[in-house]
Amino acid sequence: MFWVGQLLMLGAGLELRWFPVSGLNDPRQLGANAGAVALDMAWHAVLPVTTLALQHMAFFVTVTHAKATLEVGQDCVRAARARGIAERATVWGHVARNVSPQLAVVALNRLGMLFTGAVLVETLFAWPGLGRLLSSAILNRDHSVLLGAFGLIVAMVIVSSAAADIVQAWLDPRIDADRDMR
Numbered sequence: 001m002f003w004v005g006q007l008l009m010l011g012a013g014l015e016l017r018w019f020p021v022s023g024l025n026d027p028r029q030l031g032a033n034a035g036a037v038a039l040d041m042a043w044h045a046v047l048p049v050t051t052l053a054l055q056h057m058a059f060f061v062t063v064t065h066a067k068a069t070l071e072v073g074q075d076c077v078r079a080a081r082a083r084g085i086a087e088r089a090t091v092w093g094h095v096a097r098n099v100s101p102q103l104a105v106v107a108l109n110r111l112g113m114l115f116t117g118a119v120l121v122e123t124l125f126a127w128p129g130l131g132r133l134l135s136s137a138i139l140n141r142d143h144s145v146l147l148g149a150f151g152l153i154v155a156m157v158i159v160s161s162a163a164a165d166i167v168q169a170w171l172d173p174r175i176d177a178d179r180d181m182r
Contacts, residue, residue, distance in 0.1 A: 005051040005124045012047065019046045022126035048125045052118070056110050063106050064099070071095045101172035108164035112157030 013021035020026070025040050032040075071077065072095060080090040118131035130149055137145040 002120050002124060004054055005047070005121060008047050008051055009124070020044050021047065024127055048121050048127060051121050051124075052114060056114070059110065060103070060107065064103055067099045067102050068095055071098050074098075101168050104171055105164040105168045108160050108167060111160040111163075112153075 009021045012018045020043065023044060025037065025044055074094070077090060077094050080094055081087075085093075118129060119135050120131070121127070122129045122131035123135060130152065133145065134149050136142075137149065
């Protein structure tokens with residue numbers, strides 16, 4: 001991820017000058033209206049967000065391919081093809097419907113893992129955030145800040161895991177939450 005961030009910084013930031021390469025905002029925008037400040041912050045966020053997203057996107061694409069490949073071999077898909085149902089209807093009606101609850105769970109569980117790459121990305125792009133707070137607390141041996149930051153990360157992982165379970169129960173009618181609780 002560090003390597004991808006540096007490539008984006010060198011290519012789109014320094015060579016092509018499309019995006020700013022460091023900081024959360026332009027200091028010249030501090031006196032501007034709220035819309036201009038928000039737009040400037042979004043402009044500064046393009047490279048760091050892209051760096052974080054590419055890491056998680058690679059994992060998500062791999063899982064999607066694996067789950068879809070397993071689902072295509074199921075009997076319901078072969079039966080739909082044998083009946084002459086169009087390929088698009090078969091894929092969307094059988095494969096996508098059965099794969100989407102699993103992918104929603106994977107995506108929501110990865111939300112809690114976003115903080116693992118935040119330290120590198122925030123350091124690389126000079127962003128103030130939880131990752132930089134963690135790294136400076138480690139260097140300064142500030143245990144109370146470390147405990148608070150880790151507590152926040154643990155809370156985010158728990159909330160995203162609970163949301164993943166709720167979404168999976170909502171998307172997949174085969175899951176009976178009352179039966180699973182007993």
